[in-house]
Amino acid sequence: MSQHDRIVFDLKGYIVKPAVLKEQEVEVLKEFILRQKNEPESLPPHQRRLPGGAFASLIDHPVVMDTLLSVIDPDRDKIRLESVFLNYREMGEGEWSPHAGGRTTNPNYAYNFHDGRIYAGMTRVVWELNEVLENKGGTCFIPGSHKANYNIRSNPLASLDAKDSGLWESYSCPPGSLVIFSEAVRHSADTWQNPHNPRISIFCAYNHINVRHHKPTIPPVVIEKLAPKHQRFFHEVYHPQFDQM
Incomplete structure (x- = not known):
């Protein structure tokens, strides 16, 4: 992760990496994802849910890991x-729903x-597989809110959360781009308003091996069929100090 990206991530709480995937890579992945969405029964059981199938190789994509090693832990075994x-999302789908933001223990x-x-x-x-136009339905952020001293997470203010408050910003990017953000930054979904294409994005939540936030929902058959180097990302939560005992 470059010093420039570190500073931007620390300053804003998010970064955008445009066109990380090549056009052909995007098309292959998009075709698979839509088949997974619309015709899951046409796929073997271990490919019917993410991260199975064509997406699996992106779990530890070099650009992703380069960033995570800089912002979660320098030891990849702890991610x-x-x-x-x-x-x-098709045109007109989605809703404004601000959440997170501010310091927390x-x-x-x-x-x-x-x-x-x-x-x-x-x-x-977030892997954006179609073009995203600024302020047309991509994820929105209040830059810097991940370090805010006021508790805007538990005590939100309508004047801050209003879409037209002047505090929110979004991004534009071509297909195959990455958006990486701290869950601590205040962010929101938005109504998709790009008439040229739907939003097709894959959201991944990475965390430290010490903690878990989401209840596991990925079918075991999906994880069992991943390559060993990818299976390790789904190990149960524990403290790595016990590896030394």
Whole structure:
């Protein structure tokens, strides 16, 4: 992770990495994801749910891991993947729903900077498989809110959360781009308003091996058929100090 990206992530709570995947990679993945969504029975059981099938190779994509090693833990064995799901929205679908933001002691949401490095708790990695136009339905953020001193998580203010408050920003990006953000930053879904294509995005929640936020929902058959190097991202929560005993 470049120093530029570290500073932007620390400053805003999120970064956008455009066109990480090549056009052909995007098309192959998109075709599979839509088949998984619309015709799951046409696939073998271990490919009917994410992260199974064509998506699996992206679990530890170099750009993803480069960022996670900088913001969760420098030891890749201490990074786990909590959940993976498809976000599909046609024109007019979706709703404004601000959440998170502000300092917290909850390890899943906490954002800290200590001894020259970031500790971001849960970190969302979003693969955008179609073009996203700024302020047309992509995920929205209040930049810097992951370090806010006022409790805007439990005590939200309508004047801050209003879409037209002037505090929110979004992004534009081509297909195959990455959006990576700390769960601590206040963020919101939005109504999809791009008339050219639906939103097809894959949301991944990475966390430290010490903690878990989501209840496990991925069928065991999906994980069992992953490559060993990918299975390890779904190990049960524990403290790595016991590996030394």
